[in-house]
Amino acid sequence: MSELEFITREFLLESCENLDQLDRDLVMLEQDPQNQEYLAGIFRTIHTIKGSCGFLGFGKLESVTHAGESLLSKLRDGELQLQAETTTGLLSLVDAVREMLANIEVAGSEGSQDYAGLIETLMRLQAGKSDCDARAGNSSSSGGALATEDCGAGHNGGGSLSDEDARANRVTIGEAAPGGVSDSTIRVDAGLLDKLMNRVGELVLARNQILQSSSMASDAELLSTAQRLNLITTELQEGVMKTRMQPIGNIWGKFPRLVRDLALQCGKQVQIELEGKETELDKTIVEAIKDPLTHLVRNAVDHGIETPAMRLARGKPAEGRLVLRAFHEGGQVNIEITDDGAGLDVERISQKAIENGLLTHDQILRMNDREVAQLIFAPGFSTAAAVSNVSGRGVGMDVVKTNVEKIGGTVDVQSVPGNGTTIKIKIPLTLAIIPALIVTCDGDRFAIPQVSLLELVRLEEEQARSGIERLHGAPVYRLRGHLLPIVDLRRELELPPRAAAGPADLNNNVVVNIVVLRADDRQFGLVVDAINDTEEIVVKPLGKQLKGITVFAGATIMGDGKVALILDVLGMAQRAHVVAEDRERSLVDQATRPTEQHRDLRTLVILAVGDRRLAIDIALVSRLEEIARADIEGADDRDVVQYRGQIMPLLHVGKLLGIPHADAQVDRPLQVIVHSQRDRSVGLVVDRIIDIVQTTVEVTRPANNDNLLASAVIQQRVTDLVDVPSLIRRADPMFYEASVEEAVVA
Amino acid sequence: MKMSDQYCTFFLDGLFFGVEVRMVQEVIRYQELTRVPLASRAISGLMNLRGQIVTAINLRQRLGLPERTGSKLPMNVVVRTDDGAASLLVDEIGDVQTVDADAFERIPDTLHGEVRTLIKGAYKLPDRLLLTLDITKAATPETEK
Numbered sequence: 001m002s003e004l005e006f007i008t009r010e011f012l013l014e015s016c017e018n019l020d021q022l023d024r025d026l027v028m029l030e031q032d033p034q035n036q037e038y039l040a041g042i043f044r045t046i047h048t049i050k051g052s053c054g055f056l057g058f059g060k061l062e063s064v065t066h067a068g069e070s071l072l073s074k075l076r077d078g079e080l081q082l083q084a085e086t087t088t089g090l091l092s093l094v095d096a097v098r099e100m101l102a103n104i105e106v107a108g109s110e111g112s113q114d115y116a117g118l119i120e121t122l123m124r125l126q127a128g129k130s131d132c133d134a135r136a137g138n139s140s141s142s143g144g145a146l147a148t149e150d151c152g153a154g155h156n157g158g159g160s161l162s163d164e165d166a167r168a169n170r171v172t173i174g175e176a177a178p179g180g181v182s183d184s185t186i187r188v189d190a191g192l193l194d195k196l197m198n199r200v201g202e203l204v205l206a207r208n209q210i211l212q213s214s215s216m217a218s219d220a221e222l223l224s225t226a227q228r229l230n231l232i233t234t235e236l237q238e239g240v241m242k243t244r245m246q247p248i249g250n251i252w253g254k255f256p257r258l259v260r261d262l263a264l265q266c267g268k269q270v271q272i273e274l275e276g277k278e279t280e281l282d283k284t285i286v287e288a289i290k291d292p293l294t295h296l297v298r299n300a301v302d303h304g305i306e307t308p309a310m311r312l313a314r315g316k317p318a319e320g321r322l323v324l325r326a327f328h329e330g331g332q333v334n335i336e337i338t339d340d341g342a343g344l345d346v347e348r349i350s351q352k353a354i355e356n357g358l359l360t361h362d363q364i365l366r367m368n369d370r371e372v373a374q375l376i377f378a379p380g381f382s383t384a385a386a387v388s389n390v391s392g393r394g395v396g397m398d399v400v401k402t403n404v405e406k407i408g409g410t411v412d413v414q415s416v417p418g419n420g421t422t423i424k425i426k427i428p429l430t431l432a433i434i435p436a437l438i439v440t441c442d443g444d445r446f447a448i449p450q451v452s453l454l455e456l457v458r459l460e461e462e463q464a465r466s467g468i469e470r471l472h473g474a475p476v477y478r479l480r481g482h483l484l485p486i487v488d489l490r491r492e493l494e495l496p497p498r499a500a501a502g503p504a505d506l507n508n509n510v511v512v513n514i515v516v517l518r519a520d521d522r523q524f525g526l527v528v529d530a531i532n533d534t535e536e537i538v539v540k541p542l543g544k545q546l547k548g549i550t551v552f553a554g555a556t557i558m559g560d561g562k563v564a565l566i567l568d569v570l571g572m573a574q575r576a577h578v579v580a581e582d583r584e585r586s587l588v589d590q591a592t593r594p595t596e597q598h599r600d601l602r603t604l605v606i607l608a609v610g611d612r613r614l615a616i617d618i619a620l621v622s623r624l625e626e627i628a629r630a631d632i633e634g635a636d637d638r639d640v641v642q643y644r645g646q647i648m649p650l651l652h653v654g655k656l657l658g659i660p661h662a663d664a665q666v667d668r669p670l671q672v673i674v675h676s677q678r679d680r681s682v683g684l685v686v687d688r689i690i691d692i693v694q695t696t697v698e699v700t701r702p703a704n705n706d707n708l709l710a711s712a713v714i715q716q717r718v719t720d721l722v723d724v725p726s727l728i729r730r731a732d733p734m735f736y737e738a739s740v741e742e743a744v745v746a
Numbered sequence: 747m748k749m750s751d752q753y754c755t756f757f758l759d760g761l762f763f764g765v766e767v768r769m770v771q772e773v774i775r776y777q778e779l780t781r782v783p784l785a786s787r788a789i790s791g792l793m794n795l796r797g798q799i800v801t802a803i804n805l806r807q808r809l810g811l812p813e814r815t816g817s818k819l820p821m822n823v824v825v826r827t828d829d830g831a832a833s834l835l836v837d838e839i840g841d842v843q844t845v846d847a848d849a850f851e852r853i854p855d856t857l858h859g860e861v862r863t864l865i866k867g868a869y870k871l872p873d874r875l876l877l878t879l880d881i882t883k884a885a886t887p888e889t890e891k
Binding site (some may be wrong): 108202444540545551552564 | 778779780781783784785787791792798799800803887
């Protein structure tokens, strides 16, 4: 690469980055026309591009940017006020520059496109609205001079222009120094990072082996060196992982512009808000969700938000709000796209589903609104003409769903007619490393991705012998009243059947381990020999020779250096015919099932205090623990225990609710429900944890106690739903507030 | 075909085979394998090659030779294919041989079955025949299920 080519490349790289920033700044500027900071930034970017292209001999690019710069300088000096037209002009300038840069990248020249029209527009904007003709003569670029200006004229501009340059330079220096962004970051080739990641993986394995053999040696020096190696390797691994993380803001950056343009096109007013821009994701995931997100944002503006007139008629502000929110939760990244538009039109969706032959009228009647809303993700709904001009959404939504699921994520839609729609996406932090449950079958280990895991069931003794029943030959297990299809991993993998006296046989043995999994909205139980542990595993693809085996999603290397296969839960379910191989069919099946399955299903922890049955929503429960009475300490006149390196107060639910109950047996450990808020935890002491159920809650009567939400019949028994936050506030009014303060202080 | 070529050689059931040296990534001792249920019988399992997962191919099975007997462990000839590395399990490793293109002959028509597609031909060495393998084909058995 010649010196000049190298400089051109650098110029292209830098300019492209600057252009993205420009898009954002211009849209921001439109909302806050007086903001000198944005203006100065925009001016500086255009000025830099102009300067570099003059140097590199791109005359056309220079003349276009020059026209833009003149307009901007007037804006900056307060001679012109920013109007929508001005912004549009400047945005088309950005587009023109981008186009030319693309041409330079491909062909080495700016291309044959003529930008005279654009230059004229920019000039008109600049000259036509100038209210200060007297100063125009002194200003760096008068309208007359510009009209005939070509790239050469730019340099002949005289002293006034170099003034301009000097001023811009001052601004650049002044701005860059405090942040020092340009000094503290460098660009690195992504391929290099991938290679580094692989090398670190190898290092980790070598480290594991050294650790193993050094643990047997008696050389103290070797031992301590091995320990140090261990530490450094772990830190290195974390560091390299971090280099691959990118803030989601990188893809959101384009949205303000996209929304602005779309809104103008549809004659709507939309305000976009971005929350959690700094939320980080692995590079590969950021790339994978870019298109689905763009599609969802488009949909929200195009179909979700109504026209200003319609909004006003409905008593909403003329300007619609589109909120993008990203945050980490439970090892996953949550992305929410919320609009305050019309919401989904359930009626039209139902009609469309019937017209498209997706569902019958009867089936629709049995579905609730939430289920109908999910239909927008059905494959049959993707034809543009079908829905776009009716109620919106559903255009390519199945593609969105497929793409998100491909990277192990989920999509959900919630909509309130008249009030808007929220699309919730949950995706893993990284594809490279996932939490997985390790199980054993016939002496080999297999990893099951934790996202598919619902629960573990262990049947012993009598239960193991009779727990699994046969329904016309197909084994099933009654899991809290529902029939759970049972799949034997040994059978599906064609491994030798368990020996009759072995630890776990389907029919007549002592222990049966069932891993309850979810595949495509169906549940099934996978019988394995033993359940080992959960582990973070590094996912590696399988070679071409094994791609055809759908029950494996990949392989991973375990701590001892051996290879374990990763099960593909969906593939396994299909092989065992738990789910239909054809997606569409499974959707219909699902829709025909009784609606109870999905209507406001809540997962509740059922517990007993005295003679009362209580329920707590599982979302409020972070763990269930048994705590020995001996571990209870008194602090500040309250029961506390040391829990995970913190002091956790214990609250006795019975006492707080005034439920009379006999003093619990002293010899049994305390049953504690741990509730966590940010980094604080509190333990709710109950007598007994009975069960975890998934159920619809039908309120039988409102609560007669402030700390109870309602009473309902669950499992044929009257059960009170506990209002956990209010209960905790009663004991510790500062619990929720304090955690906020602490966070601020920290 | 070039005038002369270098071949990494190995033995299988008494037969003398060779793969082009430039296709060979490395030759290593036997590694513990993780079997892959449901896979073709020609796939012996997966091994961990410094953090990379490599599929090991049972070359005897692939070539229709009888299964290995005795306690001697096979060796891995790790080859580069379009689809990443794969390992061919062989009985014993021979020298790197420089062969003369003139000594090459296509396989006789009397050889048939899948073997025919795997063996490209033979070099007539003074003392024996060196059979050359099509690595890509040898490394990708059809998935049986």
